[in-house]
Amino acid sequence: MTNFVRGTNAFISKATGLFAALAFLTAATQQPAMAGDDTYSENEILAKAEGFFGDTTEGLAKAIQKVFADQGRPNGYIAGEEVSGAIGVGLRYGNGQLNRKAGGGRKVYWQGPSIGWDIGANASKVFVLVYKLNTVEDLFQRFPGVEGSFYFVAGVGVNYQQSGDIVLAPIRTGVGLRAGANVGYLHYGKEHSWLPF
Numbered sequence: 001m002t003n004f005v006r007g008t009n010a011f012i013s014k015a016t017g018l019f020a021a022l023a024f025l026t027a028a029t030q031q032p033a034m035a036g037d038d039t040y041s042e043n044e045i046l047a048k049a050e051g052f053f054g055d056t057t058e059g060l061a062k063a064i065q066k067v068f069a070d071q072g073r074p075n076g077y078i079a080g081e082e083v084s085g086a087i088g089v090g091l092r093y094g095n096g097q098l099n100r101k102a103g104g105g106r107k108v109y110w111q112g113p114s115i116g117w118d119i120g121a122n123a124s125k126v127f128v129l130v131y132k133l134n135t136v137e138d139l140f141q142r143f144p145g146v147e148g149s150f151y152f153v154a155g156v157g158v159n160y161q162q163s164g165d166i167v168l169a170p171i172r173t174g175v176g177l178r179a180g181a182n183v184g185y186l187h188y189g190k191e192h193s194w195l196p197f
């Protein structure tokens with residue numbers, strides 16, 4: 001009977017070790033998948049952007065492809081609209097819905113000035129890819145950008161704005177045109193404000 005008890009204890013010990021190793025391997029292989037679950041794939045973003053803009057264009061696909069090549073996978077996006085105008089000094093106002101892959105989103109507003117060689121006006125739909133946004137509250141600040149150095153293809157424009165580690169990539173299509181190089185920022189907030197500063 002002693003040999004039976006020893007054999008059973010050895011079996012239980014080996015089985016416990018085997019289950020512990022399997023549990024460790026399962027957790028290790030699921031970790032990268034879980035990390036990727038809080039970001040959007042290029043196909044997901046393209047589908048959401050196409051649904052928002054209402055059609056598929058080569059320019060939209062190329063703009064999204066460029067942003068993914070430059071910045072990687074976003075963990076959020078804002079779908080909204082804005083108006084802007086400038087004769088040397090410009091103003092931009094907009095609003096939209098922030099959506100995060102990890103959950104949690106809300107209505108957001110933005111406004112900001114620009115100064116530089118810039119002329120024109122436009123009204124546009126805007127689809128903003130959001131990178132490295134840990135909490136919704138982190139969005140409510142100023143994001144500087146150089147709008148004159150943007151990527152433009154087939155009626156779709158995209159530029160980058162950054163504050164700390166957070167990067168925003170607004171993709172715009174719309175009626176009208178603002179041409180030129182300007183330097184400015186956009187301030188994102190919880191409420192609409194006419195004050196652009």
